[in-house]
Amino acid sequence: MPITRRNLLHGIAAGTVIAAGVRPVAAFAATGLPQPLPNRLASGPILLNRNENAYGPSEKVRAVIREAASASSRYPRGEYDVLRNILADLHKVKPEQIVLGVGSSEILRMAGAAYLGPNKKLLVPNPTYPSLVNYAEANAVPVVKIPLTRTSEHDAEAILAKVDSATGLVYLCNPNNPTGTLTPRKNLESLISKLPAEVMILIDEAYHHYVSATAAYRSFLDFPLDDPRIMVARTFSKIYGLAGLRIGYSVSSREVATRLSALRLQNGVTILSVKAAIAALDDTAYVRMAAKRNSDDRQEFMNQVNARMLRAIDSHANFVLLNPLRPVSEVLSHLEKNDVLVAPPIPDMDKYIRVSLGTPAEMREFWRVWDLLHPGKMAM
CATH class of the missing domain: 3.90.1150.10 (Aspartate Aminotransferase, domain 1)
Known part of the structure; x- marks a missing residue:
């Protein structure tokens, strides 16, 4: 519900x-x-x-926002499906694997609600984007914080050392906030491959579009792993310039998407936000x-x-x-x-x-x- x-x-x-x-x-x-x-x-x-x-x-998106303002008196109807279909085509997945959220922050909250609890702890690099940690701590979820390396990367070996049977979710923001640093793809893949099968992984790619070409970085949406435990969060708040309209999304397996979607805020993403997001995706x-x-x-x-x-x-x-x-x-x-x-x-x-x-x-x-x-x- x-x-x-x-x-x-x-x-x-x-x-x-x-x-x-x-x-x-x-x-x-x-x-x-x-x-x-x-x-x-x-x-x-x-x-x-x-x-x-x-x-x-962009100017194209601003024009759509102005035009769509007249629809603000209505609840969303088929707009969600249109955006999910576009995102599915973009990321070469099925629409059922896309979940929309009120910013990617809601995606993080959904993941926490789905896979954490008093007996299922959260592992996070430290420092990192704090929203999921704040949610966990407010809901009596144990949080284990693992310091970054000397080069401000996620410390894969130190994270693995803290994983146990009570670990529910590992959160990885890459590029990381607040450091702006990258953890090489090979390090993240090594970490994921060594995590127990029951541990879920949430990869936050809010700043993906700002990464200049480098061999060390590969998005988990552009180059996905065949691993049903992985959830990837993206947002329209950064490069698309829509922070005030609050819209983001996740890509995951169908099973995970179904579980996340059951925890979303019903009609939380507005018609205006969806139309702006569609226009932003079109303005490459x-x-x-x-x-x-x-x-x-x-x-x-x-x-x-x-x-x-x-x-x-x-x-x-x-x-x-x-x-x-x-x-x-x-x-x-x-x-x-x-x-x-x-x-x-x-x-x-x-x-x-x-x-x-x-x-x-x-x-x-x-x-x-x-x-x-x-x-x-x-x-x-």
Whole structure:
């Protein structure tokens, strides 16, 4: 029976660069892309805190959203089937293997409800995206957190060492949030092959589209394993720019999909969200441009990091984990006072701050504000 409503627990002008020898942030953007969506309310802050697409959806998708607004008074009817058929064709599976969710966060919640319990624990790398952990802890599910490797990858051997007969689900976010790092496909395949047959695996590919070509990465949707334990979650919140419309999906075996679907929020995904998602999938040119633009924005961010002799972890996503070489609390307070919001402190990586990539104008303002920090003793 579908559950009743409940939330998944979770969670500009160019500035002058002050630091000597630091060049201004380049004001570049791929041609043909729409202007950024406004992310300020009146004089509100610059939002670099939630890994959103600062440019928003494509113009084609925006047009569909405007046109579909008149249907917002209706409950969904056949729209779900249309989107599931499109996704099934895209991933070369059957529509029955697709489950839609209110963002991929609902997919994570469904997986937790289906495969965890007081006697079935969750194994997660640490740190990672916290929604599933929050759900588990709120429902008295034991959670085992396994530290990342020194290179901020998922530690397959350490995860295996923690698996026992009470393990219900292993969660793997790749690229990982908040680190932006990749765990090589061969390492994940080795881990999966050694897990007991009764342990389920949830692979979160929210940031899949931001990964530049590399031999180390292969999506489990584009190159699936013949393993009925695997669930793959995707979202329309990131590269497609639909975070506010809340829509995601999973791909799994039919049996698993049936179990997940029984736990979904009935009619939770709106007609507007479905129509926007269909249009986003159709606009493949925009996705390619957005991925290239993000790669350029990410490189420019690293250029600015290096110019200031700071440190950052190489990212494969639309955010960067930055070591400011000074107390994080001081940096966060300074940024907030200057109307720049980044992610809150990361308990298990307390020397870092996570910065979502914004538009060129927003990043110029970020670095202008950064350069107002009083020089002080650097924390190594």
